[in-house]
Amino acid sequence: MDEPVVLFANEAFYLAFAGRDYPAMDAIWSRRPSVTCIHPGWRALIGREAVMKSWRAILDSPDSPRIVCRNAVARVLGDVAYVICCEIISNGVFAATNVFIREDGGWKLIHHQAGASPLPLSETGSLRDQLQ
């Protein structure tokens, strides 16, 4: 019954993103120095310092996009889990992979990748309404 807990951790990630809440984002990521992140159109970031620096810049930016997560599906594989989901952002729709690890009694993010994804315009429109 770990899937709902992993999905909750995934939702917390998007709430921190949407709320531009850097302390929450920092707490969501694993303390491991080896975490990784691939933002849409960025090169891969390797290491916690580089990853958190990117989040600081994104969350501090006045252009930081509004974001909603939809259609999340979790796969739990022992002490590792991943979620694939759809990110509805004001400037586009993205597909994402979020990899979590069991750490300190919870699920912590160790890798995130998001990239452009098509969605039928009708569906995009109704989902974008939720950003308003």
Add this chain to the structure above:
Amino acid sequence: MDEPVVLFANEAFYLAFAGRDYPAMDAIWSRRPSVTCIHPGWRALIGREAVMKSWRAILDSPDSPRIVCRNAVARVLGDVAYVICCEIISNGVFAATNVFIREDGGWKLIHHQAGASPLPLSETGSLRDQLQ
């Protein structure tokens, strides 16, 4: 010392892709029905049937791109591992996440995501030369 073995499995994935070798691609993917895949610009594919159908279409297509994998970095987390790497394709450069699971004594792919990624033009050029 699992990292080299995971990187070898990752390399086998790209060799199957480059060689348009569907049986090899089929063998590389886990037998689990729950595997997932996000091709660049596609919506997420969920389930082995949908994922392998996509690979059949990609590998059978005369437009199937040539591909080389570079800068692969592996993270092993017990019986799960993931690789992030750069895909140099004739029509662009992509960043990828490949998630593997220990299965039948080897490492099998359970999730793949690739998305557009920038690379300095000079580096892209020299890497694209390797596709010739």
